[in-house]
Amino acid sequence: MPASTAVDPVAAARAAEALGYDFVSTSDHPSGTDPSHESWTMLAWMAAHTERIGVMPRVLGVPYRRPAMVAKMAETLDRLSGGRLILGLGGGSSDEEFRAFGIDVPSPRDKVDGLAEAIEIIRGLWTGPATTYTGRIHHVAAAPMEPKPDRRIPIWLGTFGPRALDVTGRLADGWMPSLGYASLEALPAMRDRVLAAAERAGRSPEDITCALNVEVRAGDDTADRLRALVAMGFTVLNLKVPGPGRDEQVERLALEVLPQLR
Incomplete structure (x- = not known):
């Protein structure tokens, strides 16, 4: 699904649900000259106005959001939607967007390492009483998070290079x-x-x-x-x-x- 504001996301999601599609997804490119919606907000809005269809970011650029906050966001959306989230993650493809938003541009190695560390942190927060993780890119310190997900929220990656x-x-x-x-x-x-x-x-x-x-x-x-x-x-x-x-x-x-x- 395009993130363009010319498309009514709720109408599109409802139509897809009625036609029997399994899930809807949206890309994550917050910077640019074409009008667009922020992907996570749009997915939450679509989930709130549908009953069955799954929702998925295709895929969240990890450098845009701290992994611990993504863990909290994902648990909340999955819980409130009745277990309909697929959490798509990626290292972030557009260096130009990072520069435009004042985000340090990760090297290709940092993108892959940061993606792996993000998954470790997210899974830790979803399952452990308190999570401490010290990575090269990301860290959390004795971080509790409640509630825990009621199910194993699937994490899918959009990856291409050998290490990724x-x-x-x-x-x-x-x-x-x-x-x-x-x-x-x-x-x-x-x-x-x-x-x-x-x-x-x-x-x-x-x-x-x-x-x-x-x-x-x-x-x-x-x-x-x-x-x-x-x-x-x-x-x-x-x-x-x-x-x-x-x-x-x-x-x-x-x-x-x-x-x-x-």
Whole structure:
């Protein structure tokens, strides 16, 4: 879902819910010249006006928000929405946005290390009585947080580089790259690296949801194209529908294409 203010987020979420979609998602790019909504606020607004559909940031740039506050925000949204949050996290792709908002630009290594540390802190706050964590980038000191989540809130990462893919397999519940940021030809090897990292960490590869963010329009070959992505191991497809005619496309995909895949 675009974060543009030209789109009514509640109407879009309600329409997606009525059409049987599993979740709606939004990107996290607070700086820019195109009018947009802040992603977390918009997701909360959509969740408050729907009943079933899941909500997901695709993905929160970790440098924008302290991990401990993200843990609190996520627990609250998941609780108030009845357990409908997927917490998407990423290292932050746009250095220009960081500069514009007065945020120090992390190096590529700092982005990956900061992402891993953020997950450790968030999970610690969600599960422990008080969390102390001293990382190279982030830290908390004997931090209590109540209430704890009623369930294991899934954390999915939008990652691409080798070290970031290793972090995904080691710590995350899901992997959601974007087709275009990674080529179709590169995806199988990247997925293999995520699953291999999970195995090295003593985890089952089956515990990692492999999702793909893909731009699509309904057409004669759409079902075949998406079926090929499922055959590659992507069991969740996050469909980005470009305008114009977005509403019609969303409906056509739900009624004509997705029944062929489910």
